[in-house]
Amino acid sequence: MAISHNPAFxxxxxxxLSVSQRDQQQVNAEFERMxxxxxxxxxxxxxxxxxxxxxxxGAGLTWFFELYSLFFPAMFVGLGLGLWASxxxxxxxxxxxxxxxxxxxxxxxxxxxxxxxxxxIVQTAVVGTFATAGTMFAAYRFGWVKVNxxxxxxxxxxxxxxxxFALVNLGFAMFAGISIYSSPxxxxxxxxxxxxxxxxxxxxxxxxxxxxxxxxxxxxxxxxAFGLTASLIWxxxxxxxxxxxxxxx
Numbered sequence: 001m002a003i004s005h006n007p008a009f010x011x012x013x014x015x016x017l018s019v020s021q022r023d024q025q026q027v028n029a030e031f032e033r034m035x036x037x038x039x040x041x042x043x044x045x046x047x048x049x050x051x052x053x054x055x056x057x058g059a060g061l062t063w064f065f066e067l068y069s070l071f072f073p074a075m076f077v078g079l080g081l082g083l084w085a086s087x088x089x090x091x092x093x094x095x096x097x098x099x100x101x102x103x104x105x106x107x108x109x110x111x112x113x114x115x116x117x118x119x120x121i122v123q124t125a126v127v128g129t130f131a132t133a134g135t136m137f138a139a140y141r142f143g144w145v146k147v148n149x150x151x152x153x154x155x156x157x158x159x160x161x162x163x164x165f166a167l168v169n170l171g172f173a174m175f176a177g178i179s180i181y182s183s184p185x186x187x188x189x190x191x192x193x194x195x196x197x198x199x200x201x202x203x204x205x206x207x208x209x210x211x212x213x214x215x216x217x218x219x220x221x222x223x224x225a226f227g228l229t230a231s232l233i234w235x236x237x238x239x240x241x242x243x244x245x246x247x248x249x
Contacts, residue, residue: 036215036217036218037217037218038212038215038216038217038218039211039212039215039216039217039218039220039221039224040212040218040221041208041212043218043221044208044211044212044221044224044225047221047222047224047225048225048228048229050097050225051096051097051100051225051226051229052100052229052232054097054100054101054104055100055101055103055104055107055229055233056104057101057104058100058101058102058103058104058105058106058108059104059105059107059108059111060104060108061104061105061108062104062105062108062109062112063108063111063112066112067105067108067109068108068109068110068112068113069109070105070106070109071105071106071107071108071109071110071112071113072109074102074103074105074106074109075106075110077102078099078102078103078105078106081095081098081099081102082099082103082230085099085226091219091220091222091223092222093222096222096225096226096229099226099230100229103230103233107233107236107237107240110237110240111125111240114240114244117244117247118243118244118247121240121243121244121247122240124243125236125239125240125243126236128239128243129232129235129236129239132194132198132235132239133198133201133232133235135198136198136199136201136202136205137201137205139202140201140202140205140206145199145202147202147203147205147206151202152203155196155199155200155203158196159196159200162192162193162196165189166193169181181241181245186245187242187245187246190238190241190242190245191242193238193241193242194235194238194239194242196238197231197234197235197238198235200231200234200235201228201231201232201235203227203231204224204227204228204231205228207224207227208224208228211224
């Protein structure tokens with residue numbers, strides 16, 4: 001039985017000793033780990049920048065040409081692409097770029113509509129997004145937020161619950177014209193959304209950190225970049241919603 005990917009090495013090591021199938025699998029796994037180009041912080045950063053540029057391109061074109069009505073179909077298309085990208089076992093760079101572009105159209109459209117109602121709201125939301133993201137990175141970097149199994153489990157349940165709530169609320173808003181965000185307690189729900197989106201960034205930072213330290217395959221840079229980009233878009237939308245609610249009062 002072969003004990004190496006090098007056939008010459010196998011022939012030279014034939015001493016009558018056999019290697020179990022489990023040992024061979026371990027050898028194969030170790031060989032793949034040593035020879036596969038690993039995930040790096042620089043590579044992940046470059047892909048985050050690429051996705052961010054796609055978001056800006058979609059948002060910029062929608063804003064410049066005042067295609068604000070596209071935000072509604074883009075919202076559903078972006079949701080579908082996001083779910084596909086999240087649950088797909090295969091790394092699909094083209095899918096991630098398409099998601100970023102469509103989400104750019106979505107946030108460009110909704111930002112334009114709200115900017116007409118509340119001048120200056122987009123600038124406030126952008127500054128708030130970057131400030132919150134920077135704070136979360138500092139919290140993760142200095143260990144103020146511990147991303148352990150308990151934290152991950154809590155965030156998973158919280159995000160799932162909030163997603164279900166958001167879909168139900170969207171259904172009521174579309175067919176009954178009623179939204180919880182229009183109630184006196186709407187700002188509390190929006191604030192909870194901002195908090196969830198902000199702390200989700202810590203999960204993304206941990207994924208990137210673990211991927212680099214454990215030398216995951218290079219293609220995982222795309223998946224990590226997609227996760228971080230999706231969280232930043234979510235954070236921006238939640239902050240935009242919160243600021244809009246405060247401007248209504």
